[in-house]
Amino acid sequence: MASCSDTYGRPIQYLRVSVTDRCNLRCVYCMPEEGIPLIPREDVLRYEEIVRVVRVAVEMGFVHVRLTGGEPLARKGIVDLVRELARIPGLDDLSMTTNGILLARYAEDLARAGLRRVNISLDTLRPDRFRRITRWGRLEDVLEGREAALAAGLRPVKINTVVVRGLNDDEVVDLARLTLQPDWHVRFIEVMPLGEGAHWAGDGVVPSAEIRARIEAALGPLTAVRGEAGAGPARYYRLPGAEGTLGFISPVTEHFCGGCNRLRLTSDGRLLPCLLSDLAIDLRTVLRAGADDETLREIFRRAVVAKPRGHHLAEEPVPAARPMSQIGG
């Protein structure tokens, strides 16, 4: 099997594929309520184009593909895309990050089509607050979606929680406590100052170290979990007696780039070497001009080489070319 390493020796094996920039929610730290510029439909990669790009990536040594958005379940025919991707030999792990709203409807079909597991974004356990954060979502739909995912075997289901001071940081202990129950894995993410997230730059960021201290004060000491597969920039721990894991993703306060193992493909066919940089390499134009596989591989190699050693959030202007809803997290 081929393999890809970047200039700093990091193995790059994980491709996040944003299939749409549209979403059925409007989380306050991600999208404005209205007026967001959308990618024109003709610029969005067709499913057969995505399948081809992923096949080339897998031949180069990528083994994990995660579908994201916008909201991936909001794109029509998503189960067909999953089925086609799951057939690619060498793709070991096909997963999805979703807000969970439509998951109860699709979980069974996704599992049958070959999806392995899902991450669900959930920032609060309070219905009224959920509505406020997402602007119109129903918490109940997400909880039902999670149950459906587990019943369909899309395991483990990991919960992603963006923590924002004054918005939901008073719930970190309640969310962490969930991991004492079977099948709950929760990851806390520092809010990043991209797009709408910029409203919470500075004081709104709750450092992972602070979240961790609050959890330990309430629930006991955390033990590090080693060797979590494909962990990337997350660090994993367990509460005393817990089956589930607690993860911390600290893009703002810690050097999380050392473990970066990914490239991103946007729905308009750009390869992004780094989440926190405006660097974008156009794949769509050559793809649509009839490029052969070797030309596509060359573009992947360029993107891997262009991966910076680390981000520069502290010293440089925050990347502004794309909102998080186009990057896909």
Ligand code: SAM
């Ligand atoms: N719609 C899907 C969802 O919400 O899971 C997938 C796309 S969403 C952009 C992917 C992840 O990015 C979510 O977990 C979301 O919470 C996170 N996210 C969005 N804006 C963020 C920000 N400003 N800082 C940190 N995480 C953010």
Ligand code: SF4
């Ligand atoms: Fe949509 Fe996900 Fe962004 Fe929320 S975080 S607005 S669900 S893309």
